Amino acid sequence: MIQEAQLTIDLNSLAHNYTCLRSKLKEDTALIAVVKANAYGADGARIAQELAKLGTKHFAVAYTAEAVVLREANIKEDIMVFYPQLGQLERIIEYQLEPVLYTLEIIKAFLLLLKQKNLKDYPVHIKCNTGLNRIGLSQEDLIFFLKEMDTTSMNIKSIYSHLGASENPKPCLFTQQQINAFEIVKQTVKEYCPILPKFHLLNSSGVFNYPEHQLDAVRVGIALYGFANQAEWDLELRPIAKLSAPICQIHRVKKGENVGYNQGWKATQDSRIGIIPIGHADGIGRQYGHGVGNVQIVGQTAPIIGNVCMDMLMIDLGSIRCDVGTEVILFDKNTTAADFAATGNTISYEILAGLNYRIQRVYQ
Numbered sequence: 522m523i524q525e526a527q528l529t530i531d532l533n534s535l536a537h538n539y540t541c542l543r544s545k546l547k548e549d550t551a552l553i554a555v556v557k558a559n560a561y562g563a564d565g566a567r568i569a570q571e572l573a574k575l576g577t578k579h580f581a582v583a584y585t586a587e588a589v590v591l592r593e594a595n596i597k598e599d600i601m602v603f604y605p606q607l608g609q610l611e612r613i614i615e616y617q618l619e620p621v622l623y624t625l626e627i628i629k630a631f632l633l634l635l636k637q638k639n640l641k642d643y644p645v646h647i648k649c650n651t652g653l654n655r656i657g658l659s660q661e662d663l664i665f666f667l668k669e670m671d672t673t674s675m676n677i678k679s680i681y682s683h684l685g686a687s688e689n690p691k692p693c694l695f696t697q698q699q700i701n702a703f704e705i706v707k708q709t710v711k712e713y714c715p716i717l718p719k720f721h722l723l724n725s726s727g728v729f730n731y732p733e734h735q736l737d738a739v740r741v742g743i744a745l746y747g748f749a750n751q752a753e754w755d756l757e758l759r760p761i762a763k764l765s766a767p768i769c770q771i772h773r774v775k776k777g778e779n780v781g782y783n784q785g786w787k788a789t790q791d792s793r794i795g796i797i798p799i800g801h802a803d804g805i806g807r808q809y810g811h812g813v814g815n816v817q818i819v820g821q822t823a824p825i826i827g828n829v830c831m832d833m834l835m836i837d838l839g840s841i842r843c844d845v846g847t848e849v850i851l852f853d854k855n856t857t858a859a860d861f862a863a864t865g866n867t868i869s870y871e872i873l874a875g876l877n878y879r880i881q882r883v884y885q
């Protein structure tokens with residue numbers, strides 16, 4: 522019986538997704554497994570261990586602290602840090618992490634650090650901006666970097682960029698412009714670098730939409746966890762996560778009575794209300810409630826009513842046969858995290874990444 526809010530992770534589905542992605546790649550295209558945000562809620566260290574067993578050689582996280590957690594969990598593979606901050610560069614070296622350098626300032630600071638520590642051939646990656654205009658070197662900065670800076674203390678392992686609309690239907694002018702801009706990046710690098718780094722561009726949806734641009738590596742996150750941002754691509758994958766919780770109390774309320782904070786819901790008839798021990802602090806946002814968002818109980822659907830609370834939410838049980846202790850499913854393989862997200866007007870990424878530490882993780 523389920524004891525409390527629980528995220529059940531299906532490791533066979535993780536393996537299925539990994540194999541599915543690998544099958545879309547040429548043998549010499551590397552798969553960089555993105556395990557940031559606690560592996561999209563599933564637990565970074567545990568998922569990295571599983572992916573390492575499946576053959577993953579390269580991991581990526583967003584921030585340095587996430588990579589430190591992986592190292593402390595004994596992950597020995599390469600760990601790329603997408604967005605290291607200036608103040609974290611010492612830690613990057615201390616934990617033998619591979620920073621992505623994305624501004625001239627951060628490159629200068631890192632070069633200085635390597636010099637002070639007398640380090641040679643330190644593995645780094647360079648991020649170029651090709652139109653997303655989030656982070657990355659401009660074409661001008663890239664040329665300055667390659668032409669003017671002494672990079673002998675670095676091993677530039679890869680130079681990459683990131684697509685801003687890889688899931689949009691083709692032809693997509695914006696994506697094509699990014700692909701063209703990255704082609705110019707590659708030409709520039711070829712002009713100045715005697716030893717060529719690897720090049721990469723694609724995230725999960727990119728692997729499905731633009732496999733011809735897989736280049737030397739792809740950086741896949743969400744697809745490992747079962748989603749690719751288009752219904753037809755999702756069919757090839759299996760959502761790994763099921764979020765469920767037990768009913769912890771049932772109330773019978775009379776017509777006209779209220780439920781929850783600020784009288785968020787008023788019974789229009791005598792009703793049975795189920796209390797579920799999961800709320801904002803677990804990652805269930807304010808947009809749910811008032812009939813937005815459903816849960817599944819013994820194969821039937823019940824709406825989330827009133828205001829979601831910090832630790833709890835309420836559902837209208839109608840005439841569903843259930844009891845205290847009955848499992849309530851927020852999402853699983855059938856009603857997926859993408860479906861649950863869509864009812865709340867958001868995307869699977871937000872729901873999965875927002876699942877908090879308090880939810881028990883169970884692996885099977």
Ligand SMILES: *Cc1c(COP(=O)(O)O)cnc(C)c1O
Nearest residue numbers: 555683724725740741742743744
């Ligand atoms: C998060 C991230 C990815 C992974 O994206 P998915 O859509 O989850 O596959 C790839 N590259 C960068 C730079 C990222 O920040």
